Amino acid sequence: MPETSGAGVRPTNAVPDTAPPVHTDTTAKWFLISSISYFFIVGIIALTIAAKFCWPELLGTVPYLTYGRLRPLHVNGMLFGWLLACDMGLTYYIVPRLCGVKLFSEKLGVATAVLWNVIVLGAVVSLMAGWNHGFEYAELPFPLNLLVVVAWVMYAINIFGTIIKRKYEQMYVSIWYFMGCILWTTFVYPTGNFATDFATGVNQANLNWMYVHNAVGLIFTPIGLGIAYYFLPKSAETPLHSHRLSMIGFWALAFVYVWTGAHHMLHGPISQWLQTIAITFSVMLLIPVWAVVYNFFATMKGQWQQLRENVPLKFIMSGIVFYLLTCFQGPMHSLRSVNAIVSKTDWIPGHAHMALLGCFSFFAIAGTYYIVPRMWNTKLHSEALANWSFWFFMIGGLGFFVTLWLGGFWQGWQWNNPSIPFIDTVKALQPVWLVRFFSGILMFCGIVSFAYNIMATVIGRREYAQ
């Protein structure tokens, strides 16, 4: 298994460093700054809906702020306003460097960033107004969906345009993942947002779940892993353990993920054979996950002492542990017996937050901490504050995940005993939701310290000759 180098011309597992072209990074800067602002704003929404579980009458007379409108705002705002935008910003930085050329077009990139902001602000207005398309992860109304497609095409042109011009023939694994993400999204997104309108009932739900599952599996996973594959060797200053293993992980992901959508309707009104296919492939997901996790851990061999000081590395390595846990939970949930307990309970938000906050947001934060000082040619405002932000996210996150798992499991157990009235299972979860709210406050402190640190780095920067 261990294997140190690829083709021999240039070690494929060492991220290329020499960057003769001068990168202006305007696009990356725009994307990062706006995504971090949304991280903060949507964090307030997140706290509000967590509070509504404890105090349901909070803001209860204002239609625009009712739970059912703020929840999609929270989900879409975090997914598209924060995480995807931050990930895109990071790729605008990474891809030109991996290809040894300048970004195809900074002008196009800045236009994409502007359009992206229009979309996010449009989403805020329409979701609060109750203009909801009615599908999870695909809540945005039709005109905004169209704009997303336009923005995505602009993004694709820029990234592929850069890759085609590349100086190094062999492509580092991160490029693989970015290309996969862009291509798959081009089909996954329209399936969830347009194709669903031409179907009804179970057929429509099946398309919807195909999209929901692959929004995570074929959008956030490949782009997030590509980012981690770049920043792990970079911030640890050590070569990746195995290029070949990373390719195996990539192709296994490409093959397995798309089959699993129906596992969102296990035991539900959808054909049994389709449920069985979804379960089989869900279990097979363990293969690509293992390939990634093994590769990361093997890369860290002999480098673990760096975790003490290196904040980006802390985020990446805890992110990968959360990735392992999430991706272990996923296949387990898809087993019929486990599903009968945890499905539809509060366990599920615990799981989802571990994937999107604990894993992919951690990768994005690591990348941001790494590139912001470099892009602005300065030093991070405060290493100590960055370390604080890590611990806020970590403790808040763990508090959130663990209480929801325990609470959700207990809730599912109670539901399976029909002699317990439903309302008693609601009352029983009150303490769980209270702990979740306070964990949310800790996570929000993480967001604030992260955002402040980046802002202070950019605004109060002193140029350093590097």
Place this chain on the structure above:
Amino acid sequence: MLSRADNSATFAVGAALAFFFLGGLLTTVVPPMVDKSWSRPAPGLKKYTPEQLKGRAIYVREGCWYCHTQQTRTLVADTKRSGWKGVDSPISTPDEFVYDTPHMFGTKRTGPDLSRVGGKYDTQWHKTHFRNPRDLVPGSIMPPFPWIADKPEELGALIAYIQTLGRAKDWRPDQDYEK
């Protein structure tokens, strides 16, 4: 294959798309062709009236579906919880949902499943409940919806929709449950 894909972007793109379409088509386009019950309406299923559709749009707008599912699954506990007066509810089947768009199966049960709630409570109950759920069910965390309760035509439409849920199967033990 690995090394080919490594150096040729065209090959990589082709392979990534081939894998995607294989799984994608087999799990989304083929199933409705194989399983006809996905599109054949159940014998007792009625089309929504304009008023019920309006109520359904309110259900979508207010995000009721983030807290309520509409599916009685193949689990004993589900059939008992959706049941009524000691009679278990029938399991939800695909043919009960062919007129639903957007579908409202839901993923989270912060509140109880609503797949068989049609006919469980009368109009007055719903009206009070929407104004403030805690007046009827202490400990509930369902949000209050005074702006619906105050608008007779919205309230009427929403209740009309709620009363259709689960009616495609005639299963309730006695018929006068709506009082």
